[in-house]
Amino acid sequence: MDTGSVTSSEEESELEPMIREQRVLLDSLERIMNKMTNETRQGFMPIINHCNESKIFMQHLTKEGYGYKDDLPAHLQEEWKRYREELKVLNTIKVPRHWRHVASEHNAADVLSRGMTASKFAEHAMWFYGPMFLHGSSSTWPAPFIATNEELIIMNPPKVSQPSVMTITKEEDIIYTIQHNNSFNKLLRVIAYMMRFRRKKKYISHTIEFEEIMEARKIVFRNIQNIDFKDDIKHLKRQRETLKGSSINSLSPFLDQNGILRVGGRLEAANISFDSKHPILLPYNDPVVKMILVQIHKDNMHCGPQALLTTSRQQFWILKGKTMARSTVKACVKCTKAKPKLMEQIMGNLPPLRVTQARPFFNSGVDYCGPFKIHYKVRGKKPSTAYIAIFCCFATKAVHLELVSDLTTEAFLAALRRFIARRGKCQVLHCDNATNFVGAKNKLQELQEAIFSDNAKTQILQECNNKEFNLNSFHLVHHTSEDYGKLQ
Structure with a gap:
């Protein structure tokens, strides 16, 4: 089968004149080489020799050091003519094809x-x-x-070209169209790669550097604020104050050197970071702000709403932050699964004195509260310490208060006399053994020595006998008792 001419008649007529410049020669050689290369791919192996000769001819041009528009010497023009004559032999080559399936x-x-x-x-x-x-x-x-x-x-099938269409949106809406899989860190990485593409700068490493992440954070915060606080930012740039009636007026906002809106305040002299002094102001119920709270929630071991709000305010001031922190914890699947169910304790039966009908303060309990400082109007006199004895009725829950000057036995007996004189005699009087003073060791020692010593008990029981009390009517409730410290 005839392969066809390597050079057409039109090409031969164009290449026939004397070639004097390297530019014209290389152009002609390029067209011939393209034709020969295409034919070689189809199995025409004899053309390989001519390809090699053409490469050798081009190497001669390079070795001689001629410029792109320099005239060629006579010996190179003669070599070019000889090469063109040898190309005519290719027109007679016939290669059979033996393709079988x-x-x-x-x-x-x-x-x-x-x-x-x-x-x-x-x-x-x-x-x-x-x-x-x-x-x-x-x-x-x-x-x-x-x-x-x-x-x-x-x-x-024929290849159909599909044009690529790129929709240009507002710059503020770009961050909301990025597929970030609900990850704030991934959103920052995507924006960092976009900034690399925009700069058209070659980077040695594909890993995003720390400075690029920080720049991406600034871009995200600026875009969020330009959407929700657009009017306030414009007014702040013009008149250095926000609009009247704005929801952020009380926060004294200002723009930092990066154009990010921050909360003002009086902590400029505090020895804390700049983000803690002036947190970044973020809007309520924004999707990116929700991702930030979710990330802080996970980084702090799934902390509760109050801890989440406190941690987030070290960097950001989110409007209605308490509501968003609560909703973030509530929407967390792991927190919902791990949330324990509160057990309701079944209360025990009420003691007989609580359910027996009697006159007020017939069955009572007593306890101390304090200490309290008593200040005198006399100039130069130091304030004294006093306590309050609380008598509570078991049947009616009525309360009687008596002022006690100190923790001595005499002071308690005087309070008891005043109580009996006002409310009548008690059948039973309970005390919680004074263990509520365990936290103040010195006061506990005074109370134990003053009220619960053997001498004090003897005096109290003697006073009860004089007032026609039952000797066993004064009960010291043990701290392991079921009714200890409780009125129930």
Whole structure:
């Protein structure tokens, strides 16, 4: 089959004149080489020699050091003519084509690709000897596969160019269109890569650096604030104050050197970070702000709403932050699963004195509270310490208060006399053993010595006998008792 001319008649007419400049020669050589390379891909091996000669000719041009528009010497022009004459031989080359289709059942390459056991593979003749029809005459070979135009279109569908359309939106809306999978860190990385693309600068490492992450944070905060606090920022730039009636007036906002809106205040002299002195102002119920709270919540071991709000305010001041912190913890799946159920304690039965009808303060309990400082109007006199004895009725829950000057036995007996004189005699009087003074060791020692010593008990019981009390009416409730310290 004829391969066709390497150079057409039009090309020969263009290349026929004397070539004097390297620019013209290289242009002609490039067109010839393109033609020869395409033919070589189709199996025309003799053209390889001419390709090599053309490369050698180009190396001569480089070695001589001629410029792109310099005139060529006579010997190079003669060598070019000789090379053009040899190219005419390529027009007479005919290469037969022997392309045949081999069905899958006769393809030896499919033996291993489709899998086979070792015993069958050792006896497989096609793998070792090839298809059987190759051992016979060519007349017995399968007919060549000739596809129609419709089949060629189906096998090789034309490529349809699909134009790429890019929608330009507002700069403030870009961060809300990024696919970040609800991760604030991923959002920052995506924006950092976008800034790399915008700068058109070559980076050695694909890893995002710390400075790029910080720059991405500034971009995110500026965009969020430009959406929700747009009017306040404009007014702040013009008149250095926010709009009247704005919801952020009480926060004394200002713009820092990066154009980020921050909370003012009086902590300028505090020895804390700048973010803690002037937190970044963020709006309520913003999707990115929610991601920030979720990240802080996870970084602090799924802390509660109050801890989340306190931690977030070290960097950010979120409007209605308490509400957003509460909703963030409530929406956390792990916190919901790990939240324990509060057990309701079943209260025990009430003691008989609590359910027996009696007059007020017939069955009572007593306890101390204090100490309290008593200040005198007399100039120069130091304030004294006093306590309050609380008498509580078990039946009616009525309360009687008596002022006690100190923790001595006499002071308690005087308070008891005043109580009896006002409320009447008690059948039973309970005391909690004074263990509420455990935290103040010195006071506890005074109370124990003053009230619960043997001498004090003797005096108290003697006073009860004089007032016609039952000797066993004054009870000291043990601290392990079920009714200890409780009125119930």
